[in-house]
Amino acid sequence: MFKNLMISLLVFAGIFTFTFPAQAEGAEETYTVQKGDSLYSIASNYGISTHQLKAVNDKSSYMIYPGEQLQMPVLPEEWEKDLLARLVEAEAKGESYAGKVGVATVVLNRVESDKFPDSIYGVIYDGIQFSPVLNGTIEQPASQESKQAVEEAVAYQGYDRESLFFYNPSKASSSYLSSKEVTTVIGDHVFLR
Incomplete structure (x- = not known):
C-alpha cells in the first residue's frame, strides 16, 4: 500500500512538473x-x-x-511577455510610457543579473519584491501601452543604465534603496542599481 502511494505521488509530481511552464524559461x-x-x-x-x-x-x-x-x-516566451506586461500595468499605472519601459527593463536586468532568479517568472514571484504580486493586481489584464512597453524593453536590452530597482519615494521608503546609485528618474519612479 505504501509503495503504491509513493509511486502514485511520484507519477503525479512528474506530470505536474512537465505540465506547467518551466521557471527557467527565458533564462540568461x-x-x-x-x-x-x-x-x-x-x-x-x-x-x-x-x-x-x-x-x-x-x-x-x-x-x-x-x-x-x-x-x-532575454528572449521571453509570449506567456512571459504577458506576465511582465501585467506587472508593468500594475506597477506603473498612471506613469508615462517611458516609466513603463523602465519597469519592464528592471525585470529583464534582474534576469540577467546573478543576484536574482534567471527567469521573468522567477524574478516577478521572488519573495515580496513586487506589491502587485502580493495584492493580486498582477492578475488584471495589461493595457496595450504596457504590452508595447514590454516589447520595447525586450528590443532595447543592453541600452539602459543597468537599473535593478525602482520605487516611488512618495509611496515607499527604504534605507536599503537609499544606499543604491540612482540611474534615472522617470515620473514618480526612481530607478537605481
Missing part, C-alpha cells in the same frame, strides 16, 4: 563564439540586431574571438 543564455562567427551572423541566428548584441555585451567594436562567451538578451 550565453553563446560561445566559434571560428568563422561574426556578430552579424550570431545576431541574425537569434533574431536580434548586432547593435543590441554589442550593447548587451558592452562591446564598442565588432571584434569577437573563438571561445569568447557572449551574453544573449
